[in-house]
Every structure is written in structure tokens, then in C-alpha cells.
Amino acid sequence: MAESTAFPPFSPAVTQAAVQAASTAYPADYLIEHMLKLSHYLIDLANHSMLFGPAGSDPYSPSLHTLLLRLLNKQLAPSRLPTGFLTPEHTTAQVRLRSDKEAADRPLADYEDLYYALMSRMQEMYQLLKLRIQSGFNMASHAVCEDGPSLAELHASLAQYWTVFNDAACGRALDNAVREARVQAIREEVVRQVEIDNMTVEDAQEQLEQLYSADVYNGIVGLHFVQDWAPAMVGAYLEHKYRGMLDLEKKDAAARARTQRRLAKMNSVKESLAAAAAAADDKLRVQRHIAQAVKKTASTRRDSRHDNLSPTVLQETTTTTTTTLSQSSHHANLPNLHCSPESHVQLHPGTQHEAHAAALSSPQPDMQRERAYQEHLHTLVEWQMKTQRVSEYSSYLRARASHGAQHVVEGTRRTTESVAASDSADLLAPDVALDLDLHLGEDMEF
Structure with a gap:
């Protein structure tokens, strides 16, 4: 105390x-x-x-x-x-x-x-x-x-x-x-x-x-x-004096806070929408870029296949056609002799080349078309091989017929000494030539 x-x-x-x-x-x-x-x-x-x-x-x-x-x-x-x-x-x-x-x-x-x-x-x-x-x-x-x-x-x-x-x-x-x-x-x-x-x-x-x-x-x-x-009386006096102003300031502060929260929320929504739009644009841009790249790659592959395959097919077709025509021309110039009918296969190189060119020039956007193209090419090669075998067999038959005809002509010349036999041979020749021409026409139609 x-x-x-x-x-x-x-x-x-x-x-x-x-x-x-x-x-x-x-x-x-x-x-x-x-x-x-x-x-x-x-x-x-x-x-x-x-x-x-x-x-x-x-x-x-x-x-x-x-x-x-x-x-x-x-x-x-x-x-x-x-x-x-x-x-x-x-x-x-x-x-x-x-x-x-x-x-x-x-x-x-x-x-x-x-x-x-x-x-x-x-x-x-x-x-x-x-x-x-x-x-x-x-x-x-x-x-x-x-x-x-x-x-x-x-x-x-x-x-x-x-x-x-x-x-x-x-x-x-x-x-x-x-x-x-x-x-x-x-x-x-x-x-x-x-x-x-x-x-x-x-x-x-x-x-x-x-x-x-x-x-x-x-x-x-x-x-x-x-x-x-007393301190409490002073506090009460100041409270009474400032109450109206402080209440108004408090309301204004609350209104400003609400406005700021609303603006912040709106800005957040705007930023979210802008980010979503930007992401969508980026995604669309990437998709377009990928599509263009795929399209360009597919086009390059088609052009490369066309450049690598078309000349070979055309060359094979042209070679086969030339060989067939040469053989036909050669046998047409052989000595005319009547022989049995032969089967000949006719090759349509122009038609095959047009179909093949159309297949190559057509767009192939997916694997199914490419598979169909490969199957078509395989069928075409098989058809050419079959045609070549038929042509070789036909050449073999013509060679045999030509060899037999030579023996017949030589025997006929030794046993026949008369002019009638010679005239008969002259009359027979047009018939044999006509018969060979008919057989060659049938082969070409085949």
C-alpha cells in the first residue's frame, strides 16, 4: 500500500x-x-x-x-x-x-x-x-x-x-x-x-x-x-458525435467492397472465357496443322507411287504389245500352209493402261483404297503373266507348224515334177493364207 x-x-x-x-x-x-x-x-x-x-x-x-x-x-x-x-x-x-x-x-x-x-x-x-x-x-x-x-x-x-x-x-x-x-x-x-x-x-x-x-x-x-x-462519458460524447458519419462511411465501404468483389468475379470470368477461347483456338490451329501435314504426306506418297509404278507398268504393257504384234507380223510372213485352228489371246493394252492410270490418279484418302489399289495392281501383273505365257505357247505352235510345213513342201517338190502339181500348190497357197488370217483374227479377238 x-x-x-x-x-x-x-x-x-x-x-x-x-x-x-x-x-x-x-x-x-x-x-x-x-x-x-x-x-x-x-x-x-x-x-x-x-x-x-x-x-x-x-x-x-x-x-x-x-x-x-x-x-x-x-x-x-x-x-x-x-x-x-x-x-x-x-x-x-x-x-x-x-x-x-x-x-x-x-x-x-x-x-x-x-x-x-x-x-x-x-x-x-x-x-x-x-x-x-x-x-x-x-x-x-x-x-x-x-x-x-x-x-x-x-x-x-x-x-x-x-x-x-x-x-x-x-x-x-x-x-x-x-x-x-x-x-x-x-x-x-x-x-x-x-x-x-x-x-x-x-x-x-x-x-x-x-x-x-x-x-x-x-x-x-x-x-x-x-x-x-469520466473516460466513459468522453467515449459516449465522441460516439454520439461521430455515429452518423461512421455509419455512412461503413455503408460506403461495404458498397465498395461488393463492387470490387463483383468486378473481380467478372474479371475472373472474362479471364476464364478468354483462356478457354485461346485454348480452343490453339487446339483448332493444331488440328488444322495436323490435317494439312497428313494431306501433304498423302499427296507426296501418291505422287511418289505414280512416278515409280506407272512407267514400269506402261513399259511392260508396251513391251508385251510390241512382242505380240511382232510375232503376229512374223507369222503372217511365213509360208502359207493349212493347219488346225489355234487359240490366241488378245491383249488390250490401251484399255488396261487407261484403267490403271485412272486407279492411280484417283484420290486414296485411306488404307482401304490403297489396299484396293494393291489388289488391282496384283491382278494386272497376273493377267500380264498369263498373256505372256499364252503368247509364248502360240509362238511355239506356230514354230512347229512352220517346221512341218517346210518338210511337206520339200517332199512335194521331190515327188512332183509336173506343172499341174505346181499349179495346184499355187491354188492352195491363198486358202492356207486365208485360213491363217482367220485364226489370227480369232486370237486378237480373244
Whole structure:
């Protein structure tokens, strides 16, 4: 209990009368610098220590953390117009607007709510430190956090800051800044009413003259003296002041999130469709390339077969035909002799060549046609071989007949000496020649 005396209470809260009676005021940049420094220090301390409960990080709750972020993000506070002037349009405008200055360069009036949050947080931390020491949970020498100050050092630091912000000169500077900002907001609203023809120029001039009179100006609310308020009361005041604006910002954020999700989904669908279309195009391109390659290969094979096979077949056919015609011509010039009928086979080389050429020139898109072509070629070769054998046998028969006819003629010449026998032989020759011609005609028709 003795250590509790190491944590004396903060100095009493400054009164409004003391502020109004103060003859000096702190510079605005001095107060802004210390408020920013103290805010960062307290937020960082709460993030690293569990002595003061969880740090408030809800962006839609007017905590010390939220108010500091709004200043850093160039967001504006709720409108300073009196309640009678406020409309939903004013709240919406404040949500959409942004300051054109950085946090350190903004007017001192913009730090009004941060000042309230700082004073409330310092009182709350002092009460928690005092409670822990009195209950025996901690001692003054205990560290607030790892590598942090002790509880006694933290209390001393908070007491120094409290003395600065609770000074009448600080209150006077903030009170004047807030009151001037409220007057400026009313003046801008009067001008806007004139621009939209809701107020005449004469009425506007009269309103502005009254606004800057001593009675009206002093009656405008400036700084709220919350130094003697409980921390919960300060939190309730800030919650009431910011509730409309934060709710609207929350709705806007939800709408933007839905829009972003919708756009992301649409982009994902578009990318999927584009990828599918590209894949289909690639597949079609590959199929066309394969089809062209197969067609080109088949055409090359047909041309190669035609070049390799056609001359051979034509040469064999021509050779066979020439041989047959030569043999026929040779036997036609032999001595005429009547002999028995012979069987002769007639070869039609022109017809076979036309059929073969038609088979070669016709398209063969698959293996069945190629197989049919091979069968046709095999049949043609067999037919040529049979024709050649028939031709050879016919030549053999003609040779035998010619040899026998020579013996007959020689015997006839030795035994016959008369002219009648010679005339009879002359009369017989045309008949034999005619008979041979008839047999050759039958062979050609076969």
C-alpha cells in the first residue's frame, strides 16, 4: 500500500473560467506536435502491453487509434454547424471531402476530438496503474512491457503530458481555434444559402454582422472541458458525435467492397472465357496443322507411287504389245500352209493402261483404297503373266507348224515334177493364207 503513494493523482482539471481569463495561449504547432507524439506513444504501448486491455482498432468506433488515423488519412471531422443547420447533405459532404494538408499542417481545430480522446486515455491509464498497485498485481518497478518503461516511469510521463494539456494556455488556444472554426462554418453555410437562392443578400449581410458581434461570438460553443469527465462519458460524447458519419462511411465501404468483389468475379470470368477461347483456338490451329501435314504426306506418297509404278507398268504393257504384234507380223510372213485352228489371246493394252492410270490418279484418302489399289495392281501383273505365257505357247505352235510345213513342201517338190502339181500348190497357197488370217483374227479377238 505504501507504493501507492508513488502514483500521486494528476493536477485538477482546468476550468472554463480559468481558460477565458488566460492572457496567453500555446502556439498551435507546439500543441499539434505533442498531441501527435503522445498519440503514437500510447497506441504503441497498448499494442505491446496487456496491462491496459486490448487496443481499440475498430475503424468505425471513435477511439484514439481511429481519430489519429483519420487525421493521417486527411479525413474530416463531422460538420461544426449548429444542430438547426445540419442536414443529411452536410454529413454526406463531410464523408466525401478530404483535407489538402498533411496531419502536421492542419488547423488546430481539427485536433479537437483527438484532444478529448487523449485526455480520456491518460485518465483511464492512470486509474488502471493505480488499481494494479493497490491490488498487489504489480509493483511500481515492474516493466509495462518488454524493453518498456516501468510503471513508475510511465506514470511520471503521463503526469507531465497531463500538465501541458490541462494548462489554461493550452485550453485558451484550443477554445479560440474551435470557436473560430464554428463561426467559419456558419459563414460558409450562409454564403451557400445565398447561392442556392434560399436567402437574399441583405439577409445574409445581416446574419454575418450579428455573427461577429460580441454577444453572438462569445455565445458560440468552443472547447468542451472534458478534463473532469469520466473516460466513459468522453467515449459516449465522441460516439454520439461521430455515429452518423461512421455509419455512412461503413455503408460506403461495404458498397465498395461488393463492387470490387463483383468486378473481380467478372474479371475472373472474362479471364476464364478468354483462356478457354485461346485454348480452343490453339487446339483448332493444331488440328488444322495436323490435317494439312497428313494431306501433304498423302499427296507426296501418291505422287511418289505414280512416278515409280506407272512407267514400269506402261513399259511392260508396251513391251508385251510390241512382242505380240511382232510375232503376229512374223507369222503372217511365213509360208502359207493349212493347219488346225489355234487359240490366241488378245491383249488390250490401251484399255488396261487407261484403267490403271485412272486407279492411280484417283484420290486414296485411306488404307482401304490403297489396299484396293494393291489388289488391282496384283491382278494386272497376273493377267500380264498369263498373256505372256499364252503368247509364248502360240509362238511355239506356230514354230512347229512352220517346221512341218517346210518338210511337206520339200517332199512335194521331190515327188512332183509336173506343172499341174505346181499349179495346184499355187491354188492352195491363198486358202492356207486365208485360213491363217482367220485364226489370227480369232486370237486378237480373244
